Structure formats: structure tokens, C-alpha cells
Amino acid sequence: MTDSNIQSAQEAELACLIVKTLNLEVEAVEIDPQAPLYGEGLGLDSIDMLEIALAVSQQFGVKLRADDKNNIQIFSSLRSLNTYIQQNRGA
């Protein structure tokens, strides 16, 4: 994991998916990969998170699970969500 606030290619792809799914007013490239998605930061609520989870499952075949012990970490930023998706992709 890097400290950079520049999106990687995969992060950019995920940012696009999030913006498109939720019809957000921000540009995908403007999402800080290290800023929180939920609550403050991007200001998403739990319905938005559900919508993201459904889209991620459709696009990447990765299921986000409610009982995952690392959920706080996984949902903490675009970067950590992307890391989780990449780790579980095709698994």
C-alpha cells in the first residue's frame, strides 16, 4: 500500500464505477484514494454502500460480506476497498 494520493489504474476504475453507480456530482478522478468513503469524506450513507457492494459483486464478482472482521478497514477508503477487491478477485 502506498501513501500517494494519486489513484492507481485499478483505483480509477473503481472510482468510475462508484461515481456512475451513485450518480455522484464529483468527478471520479477527484476522489482522494485515502479519504473515507462512508460518513465524512465522500459522505456516503449505508444505502450507498449497499449499492456499491451490489455493483462490485456484479462487475468484479467479489462479494462484500457483512460479517467480515475487517469491514471497518475495507470500507475506510477507495484504496482499501480496491485492495480488498484485488485480493479476492477470481478467488
Add this chain to the structure above:
Amino acid sequence: MTDKSLVQEWTIRSERGALPLIKLGVWIALRIGRRAARIFLYPTCLYFLLSSKRAARNSREYLARVLDRPPSPADVFRHYLTFASCVLDRVFLLNEQIDRFDIRVHGDDVVREIMERGGGCILFGAHFGSFEVTRAVGRQQGHVPISLVMYEENARKIRMALAAINPQLEAEVIGLGRPESLITVAERLDRGHFVGLLPDRNVSGEDRVPYPFLGAPARFPRGPFRMAMLLRKPVVMMVGVYRGGRCYEIFFEPLIDPSEAVAADMDASIEQAMRRYVAQLENYCCAAPFNWFNFYDFWA
């Protein structure tokens, strides 16, 4: 009292201090039984009636709309007493003492059909009458579990009360305070569970849409309807009306059929579902006016 519900005031200010009090109240109620415990409702209602002017004013405003005449002090007292009766009865319902009650169910074929398909179902209730009575009937009939989704703050209080009455039911409360809260809802629905919400109340929140309700526009939260559309599960409106004495009447009515809701026009489907929900809620209010338990300014 602030713009919050009476329930919140009722469940006592300091949460840490509340648990022993709730436990004591529950212990007394279960020990002396429903009939004796009901006697205490009268002074309790009188106390709350006199101690919170704002809740009483909101009650009067609602009653004036629904009764279509200026409400008398007796009407307001009856409103409080109906609420207090339902709160007390929850103790006995959660304690599996359902045989104390005379419960009639209408429209249960709607849910039975969904249950047989095994696909899960979303129940939309309201802060109206008793949701608990349905859950109790469900448990008695060996029904699939009915989880309840609520704001985290309320979830904490309810869990605390449950810890004192029936700790096994704590898992059935889903708080909204976490990013994965609704993923929990989705997973439970996929296991065939029923999940209940009360989408009439949204004290805060930006995503609210005004609908005509008892003669004036009132704002209703759009979130629960959006969630239901995303999950593509049947939504049934469920109301447990308290009829006085030991009588309850439960009504089920289909609200959203996911096969009818068109994905391409989600906004229109949400709008239609909200309109139907508000219209049905209004009907229930007119049929059983004192069962309305939103003691804040609903039309604010």
C-alpha cells in the same frame, strides 16, 4: 423536549443509568402481571402529559387533523395511554406471553405465499400501533425470523431493553450506523428472513420527499424505498393496530412487487411506492387514530 420522539424521552436520558431502571420496570411488570401493571400507566401518562408541553401540543395537532375536530384533553390522554399500553405490552410479547392477547390477522396469505417461495421479504411498518405483536405471532408460528432495522441510537436502546427481557432476540436488531449495515440486510433476505423497517420517521436526513398526509404535506424518507428497489425483494406493508383491552389486529398489504418495478425507471417506481405507502398509512390513521406514535411535529 427537543424535536425527538417521546419514545426517546421515555427511555430515560442517561443510557448507562437506564439499564437498571428498565430491568426493574420489566421485573415488576412481569411479576405483577399485565392487568396490575396497566394501573401504573395512568399516572405515568399523566406525568408525561404534564411534563412535556411540546409532545402534548404535537399530539393535539395530529388529533385535530385526523379527527377533524378540536381534540379534547381526554383525547390527548387517550393518545398517550394507547402508546403506553403498546410499550407495556411489548414486555409481555417479548417475554413470549402471547397467549394473553387476542390477535386477529388479516391478509396473512400475502406473506405466506412469499414465505413458501423462500425468498425473503421486506416489511414496511410505521410508528403506529405495535410492530412487536407481528414478530411475536411470527415466533409463535415458527415463522422465519423478523429482523428490525433502525437508527443506531435506537438500536442501542432496544438492545439494552431486550437484554433485560429476551436476550436471544438481540441479534434481530440491525443498527444503521455502519457502512455494512444494509449488506447485513441483504444477506438476511437472501437467507429467506423477513426484515422490518419503519419508514415513516426521518427526523433528520436530507433525502425526504413531501407527500400530502392528513391534509398537509409531510416529508417522508426516500432511503428505505430506494433500498427496497435495490434489493429487489417483495415489500409488504405491515401494521399491528391496538384495539384496546387485550386485542390487536394485524394487517398485511402488498406494497412493492419487484417484478413490476422497472429497473430502468427506478425513480418512478420509488415515487409510486412512496405514494402508496403514505396513502395506506393515512387510511390506517383514520381507521385507528390513537395508534399514531410520532409525538414530534410531523409536518415540520
